[in-house]
Amino acid sequence: MDRPPIPNGAVLVSGDSIVEAARYQDLKAFLSSGVQQVEHGAAALAPALVNAHTHLELSFLQGRIPLPQRSFADWLENLFSLRVSASRQEQLDGSRRGRWQVLKSGAGLYADTSNEPGLDVSDEFPARHIFREILGFDQYDLQAAVASDIRAPQAAVGRTISLAAHACYSTSASLIQQAKAWCREHRLPFSIHVAEHGDEIEFLQTGSGYCRELLQRLGRWTPGWRAPHTSPVQYLDSLGVLDRETLLVHAVHMRQTDWETVAGRGCAVCFCPRSNHNLNVGRADIEKSLRYGIPACLGTDSLASNSDLDLFAEAVHLLNHHPKVSPDAVFFMMTHGGARALKQAQRFGSLARGRHSTFLSINLPGATGLSRLSEKLIHQGHRGEWKWVNCLRNN
Numbered sequence: 001m002d003r004p005p006i007p008n009g010a011v012l013v014s015g016d017s018i019v020e021a022a023r024y025q026d027l028k029a030f031l032s033s034g035v036q037q038v039e040h041g042a043a044a045l046a047p048a049l050v051n052a053h054t055h056l057e058l059s060f061l062q063g064r065i066p067l068p069q070r071s072f073a074d075w076l077e078n079l080f081s082l083r084v085s086a087s088r089q090e091q092l093d094g095s096r097r098g099r100w101q102v103l104k105s106g107a108g109l110y111a112d113t114s115n116e117p118g119l120d121v122s123d124e125f126p127a128r129h130i131f132r133e134i135l136g137f138d139q140y141d142l143q144a145a146v147a148s149d150i151r152a153p154q155a156a157v158g159r160t161i162s163l164a165a166h167a168c169y170s171t172s173a174s175l176i177q178q179a180k181a182w183c184r185e186h187r188l189p190f191s192i193h194v195a196e197h198g199d200e201i202e203f204l205q206t207g208s209g210y211c212r213e214l215l216q217r218l219g220r221w222t223p224g225w226r227a228p229h230t231s232p233v234q235y236l237d238s239l240g241v242l243d244r245e246t247l248l249v250h251a252v253h254m255r256q257t258d259w260e261t262v263a264g265r266g267c268a269v270c271f272c273p274r275s276n277h278n279l280n281v282g283r284a285d286i287e288k289s290l291r292y293g294i295p296a297c298l299g300t301d302s303l304a305s306n307s308d309l310d311l312f313a314e315a316v317h318l319l320n321h322h323p324k325v326s327p328d329a330v331f332f333m334m335t336h337g338g339a340r341a342l343k344q345a346q347r348f349g350s351l352a353r354g355r356h357s358t359f360l361s362i363n364l365p366g367a368t369g370l371s372r373l374s375e376k377l378i379h380q381g382h383r384g385e386w387k388w389v390n391c392l393r394n395n
């Protein structure tokens with residue numbers, strides 16, 4: 001993903017790292033007799049995928065909210081009513097199943113936005129970046145809002161952890177700024193859902209609508225709060241939280257000036273096209289974001305708003321609904337783009353020295369020209385025509 005494809009390539013690995021990726025004939029001269037060689041046949045070796053946005057703690061809701069929904073509000077009401085009646089065991093089992101789905105769909109790294117520390121698992125692969133999510137429109141103290149594991153993070157192989165704010169309509173400006181300041185101090189990525197649905201736009205413009213009614217109903221409304229009369233992106237920019245370490249999720253309702261701001265600040269954007277489709281919130285202008293050179297990546301979002309956690313299926317949907325986006329750009333988004341957005345490009349997203357030694361072998365029967373390679377990889381991946389290489393959990 002960081003250079004052109006290598007015909008008849010080979011990847012030399014040692015332990016959990018890649019030593020070199022090059023043409024087989026160039027590597028062969030350096031191989032000692034003890035090196036085990038594996039022939040992958042008519043296949044492409046490709047980096048493990050990166051699912052840049054999911055919420056595994058909602059996996060227990062798979063199939064329980066009929067999709068598509070009529071609106072974001074309808075979906076959220078369903079989510080609330082099912083979530084209050086869920087047992088902890090149900091959520092824990094769902095999280096485990098979700099993680100297994102992530103692995104079975106070819107992702108070696110995923111970003112999990114989560115409120116509940118107790119649902120994390122301890123195995124090393126697939127690796128995960130946990131965004132511990134901050135919520136509270138009427139809260140102003142970060143220390144009170146964050147979970148215990150972020151106050152005293154435990155080092156764990158295959159896991160990094162930082163903070164996300166849920167959204168502009170659910171989290172106070174002060175909490176958003178403090179969460180971002182915490183991430184800056186620790187040099188870790190910060191994330192927030194932004195411009196996902198029309199209710200969010202209305203709320204920031206006028207201070208009314210579904211978001212306000214919801215906050216009042218939940219007892220979270222702040223009397224005296226004044227709408228900023230601007231877009232979510234401009235609002236976040238006014239809070240000073242947009243930079244190269246901020247990952248914006250969804251970006252469906254964007255104005256021209258919003259794209260310009262996002263490009264100028266260097267933020268990454270994670271698109272979740274099937275979730276947007278299922279909640280009937282609109283269609284993100286991925287074409288425009290790519291024209292602006294915005295670092296883009298791809299996520300499935302949760303099993304409450306999607307039918308599976310399969311990034312290949314997400315990519316096929318994207319290609320079908322955005323015919324002007326090139327398959328090369330999509331394959332980049334689902335590998336290197338995600339790794340870069342999560343600040344893990346030194347370990348994931350490409351096959352190069354130092355990267356993780358677990359990657360994909362995608363079957364490519366027949367001759368495939370380079371011009372159609374990415375498209376073929378995505379469709380073959382979607383058909384299940386791939387396998388893990390060097391994955392202990394799968395073999």
Ligand SMILES: [Zn+2]
Nearest residue numbers: 055113193301
């Ligand atoms: Zn989300």
